[in-house]
Amino acid sequence: MALTEETKEDKIEIVGDFKHVQVRTATVIKRDGVEISRTYHRHVVAPNADITGESTEVQAVCAAVHTQAVKDAYAAHLAAQEV
Amino acid sequence: MGGYLGSQIPSFVSDVTSASGDFTIGSDLTVNSDATVSGGIYLGGTGSANYLDDYEEGNWTPVIKFGGNSAGQSYSANVGKYIKVGDLVTVFGVVLFANKGTSTGNVTLTGLPFSATDWTNVTSIEGGTFVCSFSSGLSNLYNPLMFAVVGGNTVANAYSSTSDGGSLDDNVDNTKFSNSTGLRFSGSYYVGPV
Numbered sequence: 001m002a003l004t005e006e007t008k009e010d011k012i013e014i015v016g017d018f019k020h021v022q023v024r025t026a027t028v029i030k031r032d033g034v035e036i037s038r039t040y041h042r043h044v045v046a047p048n049a050d051i052t053g054e055s056t057e058v059q060a061v062c063a064a065v066h067t068q069a070v071k072d073a074y075a076a077h078l079a080a081q082e083v
Numbered sequence: 084m085g086g087y088l089g090s091q092i093p094s095f096v097s098d099v100t101s102a103s104g105d106f107t108i109g110s111d112l113t114v115n116s117d118a119t120v121s122g123g124i125y126l127g128g129t130g131s132a133n134y135l136d137d138y139e140e141g142n143w144t145p146v147i148k149f150g151g152n153s154a155g156q157s158y159s160a161n162v163g164k165y166i167k168v169g170d171l172v173t174v175f176g177v178v179l180f181a182n183k184g185t186s187t188g189n190v191t192l193t194g195l196p197f198s199a200t201d202w203t204n205v206t207s208i209e210g211g212t213f214v215c216s217f218s219s220g221l222s223n224l225y226n227p228l229m230f231a232v233v234g235g236n237t238v239a240n241a242y243s244s245t246s247d248g249g250s251l252d253d254n255v256d257n258t259k260f261s262n263s264t265g266l267r268f269s270g271s272y273y274v275g276p277v
Contacts, residue, residue: 015198015274016198017201017235022196022198024141039142040139040142041141041143041144042141042196043143043144043196044195044196046236046237078236081233
């Protein structure tokens with residue numbers, strides 16, 4: 001009987017006007033190659049976020065969608081926050 | 084293959100595959116094992132408001148920031164669970180500081196598992212609120228600490244009363260936290276369309 005654990009980013013979504021990048025990381029446990037457990041961890045990358053710790057794939061997505069125009073719009077959105 | 088099943092529901096002892104077409108079942112349906120639905124389901128009606136298309140549960144990592152930064156911070160625990168049902172996300176979180184670090188400024192909760200929808204222009208605080216039902220190591224707060232989700236964002240601002248009898252919308256800053264602050268909170272917010 002062989003147990004293996006695999007971690008992969010199985011869903012990368014781009015949502016909203018400010019192109020937040022939602023990343024789902026799946027941890028999959030397999031017994032003899034058959035999946036017996038799958039758990040998720042999620043985080044979101046905002047346009048103003050430090051992406052140096054992200055995977056190369058997420059960095060590439062962020063680079064594509066977090067244009068200067070999006071970053072500027074997001075910064076304006078944050079500056080305009082009112083309770 | 085399409086069909087209509089009336090009062091008699093056949094017992095399927097093996098897989099049934101429909102290449103095309105719909106089944107309409109005119110009686111109760113009992114599934115004694117798992118059901119996998121690639122699309123969504125309509126509950127109580129057939130309009131878009133009755134459509135449930137997503138369920139997911141998992142973990143997230145709550146991080147407290149002061150003035151948007153977290154220099155020198157460390158935790159003995161910062162863990163969270165989320166459950167997403169349709170457009171509603173419910174989160175649970177535990178944050179136990181070991182060292183609150185040196186950053187200063189207003190408190191925000193970051194790391195939310197989904198971006199909150201900016202669904203109204205009336206306010207930036209869209210109504211999703213997490214209440215710290217149990218907390219320790221906080222000072223000079225006169226009501227429980229609350230986190231209010233900011234629309235179009237992945238953070239929640241911290242509010243409470245910083246004076247006796249004061250309103251609940253006072254910003255909370257780093258001076259109210261200590262190296263032993265512990266927070267337990269839960270709440271929900273909206274992530275659906277505007």
